[in-house]
Amino acid sequence: MLRKRTAATLLLLLFLPNVTFAGGDESRTFSSVAYTELNFARGDQNYYSSLITAINRDIDKDGFLFRVQGSIDQFEYNTLLDVAGTKINGTEWQGAAFVGYQRIRDDINYSVYAGFEDLSVNLSPKDFNNPVRGSQAGAGVIGEIETEQEKRFYGDVQGEYTSAFQTYFVRVRAGAKFGPGLPASQLAIGPEGSLLGDQSFNAQRLGAFVLLPIDLKAIGRLEVIAAGGYQWVSSNSEDIASGSLAGGTGAYATASFSLPF
Secondary structure (H helix, E strand, O other): OHHHHHHHHHHHHHHOOEEEEEOOEEEEEOOEEEEEEEEEEOOEEEEEEEEEEEOOOOOOOOEEEEEEEEEEEEEEEEEEEOOEEEEEEEEEEEEEEEEEEEEEEOOEEEEEEEEEEEEEEEEEOOOOOOOOOEEEEEEEEEEEEEEOOOOOEEEEEEEEEEOHHHEEEEEEEEEEEEOOOOHHHOEEEEEEEEEEEOOOEEEEEEEEEEEEEEEOOOOOEEEEEEEEEEEEEEEOOOOEEEOOOOOOOEEEEEEEEEEEO
């Protein structure tokens, strides 16, 4: 019982934010950041969340990071089963854990992670022509370069790859900041481009995004990003007529929320 209590206490301390006081004013140091993204495309809805915690309990300093993430993707596509056209309804569950390291130089954050991911894809009716089905676990890597809020422009480059179903994702955003006040409180607007896929499909996206920082006072600074554009999808299987785990060719839209605590 003592060991269980000790482990629970250590886990709680790891995720609690670090708060310091200087000169009578509250100066808060954040230990973690929570991120959620909603993704919609033709025939696809994806819900993704991640939690990143600094081992040194200061997310704004160089150091090691622990990251957990998960997602659920509901999608549909058309294929040929027994020569007949059939609509397949699919659900993908993803869970992953990573250990990483970040360095901050000139208000730019460089981070890299390595860990393991588990993917589970259920298809109804069963499509044995689709190589992405069932469950697979594999090694994964993540890399990201992102500007800090103090920069006079916004930039974000992120990429992820896992050996489970050879899944990959790359996204680049670059924006200019507008509005009154310091750069940290200004609106950012710019273009974005993405590449994503696995053993069954490849997709490319081109669009634009808007980043809105919202000061929540005692809670922290919430960053809201809305984006949208057009995606092109190609299948790696001759039997799949249209669509994929990322949806079909057509418009897409995303909304994301990031909050340190």
